[in-house]
Amino acid sequence: MSENILVVGGGPAGLNAAVMLSELGVNVALVERDSFLGGNPKKFKYKFLFPDMQPADNVIGELIKKAEAGGGIKVYYSSEISDFKENGKKFDVTIKSADGSEKKTFDSVIVATGFEHFDPARDAKYSYQLFDDVIDIKDLERMMGENNFVRPSNGKPPKKVAFILCVGSRDRHVGNQYCSRVCCTVSVKQAIEMREHFPDCEAYIFYMDIRTYGFFEDLYWQAMEEHDVQIVKGRIAEITSGPDNTVICKGEDTLLRGPFEIPFDMVVLASGMEGGPQSPEISSKLGIELDEHGFLKPENITLSPFKSNKPGIFLAGACTGPKAISDSITEGAAAAMNAYTYAVKNR
Amino acid sequence: MEYDENGVSIVPSEFKKEIFEEARKDFRYEEYVRGCLNCGVCTGGCPPHRFFDFSPRIVLQKMKSKDPELIWTMMDEYIWACFQCFTCAMICPFLNSPGGIIAVLREIAVRRGFESAKKVLKPYSRVLLKLTAYGNQLSPDMIQPDFFPDWGPTIGYASTDLAVKRKAIPMPTLQVTNLAWDVAPEAMKELYEIFDEAGVFKIIESVDPSLYEIIQDIVDDVRSS
Numbered sequence: 001m002s003e004n005i006l007v008v009g010g011g012p013a014g015l016n017a018a019v020m021l022s023e024l025g026v027n028v029a030l031v032e033r034d035s036f037l038g039g040n041p042k043k044f045k046y047k048f049l050f051p052d053m054q055p056a057d058n059v060i061g062e063l064i065k066k067a068e069a070g071g072g073i074k075v076y077y078s079s080e081i082s083d084f085k086e087n088g089k090k091f092d093v094t095i096k097s098a099d100g101s102e103k104k105t106f107d108s109v110i111v112a113t114g115f116e117h118f119d120p121a122r123d124a125k126y127s128y129q130l131f132d133d134v135i136d137i138k139d140l141e142r143m144m145g146e147n148n149f150v151r152p153s154n155g156k157p158p159k160k161v162a163f164i165l166c167v168g169s170r171d172r173h174v175g176n177q178y179c180s181r182v183c184c185t186v187s188v189k190q191a192i193e194m195r196e197h198f199p200d201c202e203a204y205i206f207y208m209d210i211r212t213y214g215f216f217e218d219l220y221w222q223a224m225e226e227h228d229v230q231i232v233k234g235r236i237a238e239i240t241s242g243p244d245n246t247v248i249c250k251g252e253d254t255l256l257r258g259p260f261e262i263p264f265d266m267v268v269l270a271s272g273m274e275g276g277p278q279s280p281e282i283s284s285k286l287g288i289e290l291d292e293h294g295f296l297k298p299e300n301i302t303l304s305p306f307k308s309n310k311p312g313i314f315l316a317g318a319c320t321g322p323k324a325i326s327d328s329i330t331e332g333a334a335a336a337m338n339a340y341t342y343a344v345k346n347r
Numbered sequence: 348m349e350y351d352e353n354g355v356s357i358v359p360s361e362f363k364k365e366i367f368e369e370a371r372k373d374f375r376y377e378e379y380v381r382g383c384l385n386c387g388v389c390t391g392g393c394p395p396h397r398f399f400d401f402s403p404r405i406v407l408q409k410m411k412s413k414d415p416e417l418i419w420t421m422m423d424e425y426i427w428a429c430f431q432c433f434t435c436a437m438i439c440p441f442l443n444s445p446g447g448i449i450a451v452l453r454e455i456a457v458r459r460g461f462e463s464a465k466k467v468l469k470p471y472s473r474v475l476l477k478l479t480a481y482g483n484q485l486s487p488d489m490i491q492p493d494f495f496p497d498w499g500p501t502i503g504y505a506s507t508d509l510a511v512k513r514k515a516i517p518m519p520t521l522q523v524t525n526l527a528w529d530v531a532p533e534a535m536k537e538l539y540e541i542f543d544e545a546g547v548f549k550i551i552e553s554v555d556p557s558l559y560e561i562i563q564d565i566v567d568d569v570r571s572s
């Protein structure tokens with residue numbers, strides 16, 4: 001008799017966990033609240049991924065194909081966990097979907113419920129939703145993904161674009177003190193993409209620290225050396241509207257210019273990652289801990305970042321904090337290994 | 348205080364240390380000066396930054412340096428460029444208050460009667476007089492065309508026949524021209540008590556001794572009435 005393991009969330013982390021478990025011969029129930037698999041990269045149509053600009057489809061598309069191929073994985077689309085009870089070392093779970101409710105017993109559980117993009121409208125100084133030409137990195141991913149890179153205000157290609165880093169991260173006012181880790185690299189990647197495909201559009205990046213950690217640093221250097229991206233040290237204090245349908249970024253260039261007010265055709269906000277409403281929800285439903293940043297809390301952040309505080313429930317991906325796809329996929333595999341071991345031991 | 352050819356005060360380093368210690372001991376210090384990302388948001392949003400060589404980021408960085416020499420460089424003129432609008436405190440991602448720590452430094456300058464404080468407060472002597480003696484700030488008779496050109500073309504008309512115009516106001520306490528409203532002697536006495544306790548009179552004495560005498564005459568009159 002094979003093991004039954006529940007995976008909640010069908011983003012890169014959950015997908016890889018499910019695929020690996022099915023290769024071990026496990027019966028996997030993959031519960032996804034959206035009507036499609038792939039998580040945030042799919043939802044916002046990421047086109048090219050950092051660090052190596054490979055098409056997102058190579059990664060996400062591959063994983064989805066494997067998960068949907070049948071095998072040992074049963075995918076529950078537009079579904080959620082409506083009831084969750086411990087039963088000795090196992091778990092009695094009710095999965096609710098459009099087709100009704102299904103009650104099942106699982107040997108172990110992997111939570112891979114991911115993150116939500118910070119909503120930049122929550123920080124009024126950026127005038128998101130006030131001016132059409134102020135968008136954020138997820139909006140730009142989608143625009144690029146749909147081959148529709150134009151100014152929302154007039155449908156014309158922009159000639160000068162600003163990227164503003166750390167929106168909704170590293171800011172006590174919005175309640176997020178942490179760094180979202182990927183938004184520097186995403187912004188640099190997007191600036192390069194933009195300069196490659198639309199060479200007559202200037203790109204500026206306003207930063208307070210550029211955190212293209214590890215090998216992602218290559219992109220940062222490339223942006224300057226090969227793509228002439230202007231990189232200005234200073235966080236933006238305010239965005240206002242300017243003449244000729246422009247948006248003005250106001251701030252202090254702390255190294256060179258001093259005070260500046262520069263008009264742009266379009267501004268892209270590097271909004272960060274949050275635990276979203278799903279993290280506290282799943283935390284209370286499954287009885288696992290939440291951390292002070294609003295993400296799920298691993299039992300030991302260094303020794304076992306993929307274990308929850310509850311035996312038999314494992315964590316993977318951005319639900320435990322901001323991270324890149326490769327890390328999410330790695331954690332999916334680690335959680336799969338641990339969930340499998342737990343299931344086999346308690347058979 | 349002595350000044351060098353650039354107008355910078357010459358004081359021993361011991362004195363500078365004392366000034367810094369005074370700021371650091373202020374009960375607001377910990378709340379106003381936290382970490383600093385050197386991000387420039389405060390300065391980007393600071394109105395005087397566009398007109399003067401002045402930056403709240405620099406103020407906060409100098410405080411964080413804990414270097415009495417650096418902090419002293421702000422005491423003569425720098426801190427007086429601030430409008431005290433507190434935009435910086437509203438937008439700083441670290442929740443610092445550069446404007447707040449500037450207020451602390453200014454209070455030190457005023458308490459110790461620094462030349463810079465005297466110079467800055469000079470034009471306010473009329474306001475200070477009304478405020479401390481009567482608890483009013485601006486009175487109708489202060490509205491004169493020369494002082495308020497920004498009030499536009501009707502300022503000339505507004506400043507004439509004040510007594511008659513004020514009579515038209517239905518509230519009796521507002522029918523005065525040398526005050527915004529008539530203040531009862533009991534209220535004034537209470538006010539003086541507060542100013543005494545808070546050391547306000549002492550501060551005025553150190554920055555503007557002649558104004559202090561005028562105020563004290565009024566205070567004595569009211570108290571003995």
Ligand SMILES: Cc1cc2nc3c(=O)[nH]c(=O)nc-3n(C[C@H](O)[C@H](O)[C@H](O)COP(=O)(O)OP(=O)(O)OC[C@H]3O[C@@H](n4cnc5c(N)ncnc54)[C@H](O)[C@@H]3O)c2cc1C
Binds near residue numbers: 040081112115116138
């Ligand atoms: C704009 C942007 C661009 C990025 N670009 C890159 C890149 O180029 N390269 C890179 O390596 N990384 C990139 N990242 C990071 C990448 O998006 C994340 O690492 C990755 O999406 C995390 O995967 P995940 O599976 O943990 O979470 P998610 O992608 O968030 O997936 C979680 C899934 O769980 C589902 N879910 C949530 N709650 C429930 C619930 N209660 N029940 C059922 N299902 C639920 C969600 O619907 C979702 O499908 C980018 C991030 C941003 C913000």
Ligand code: SF4
Binds near residue numbers: 165166167182211
């Ligand atoms: S990754 Fe960069 S943009 Fe994102 S929060 Fe960290 S420093 Fe800011």
Ligand code: SF4
Binds near residue numbers: 393396429431
């Ligand atoms: S309080 Fe002072 S330093 Fe702060 S923004 Fe206003 S003028 Fe600038």
Ligand code: SF4
Binds near residue numbers: 403
């Ligand atoms: S806004 Fe705050 S953190 Fe940024 S430079 Fe000013 S004081 Fe420092």
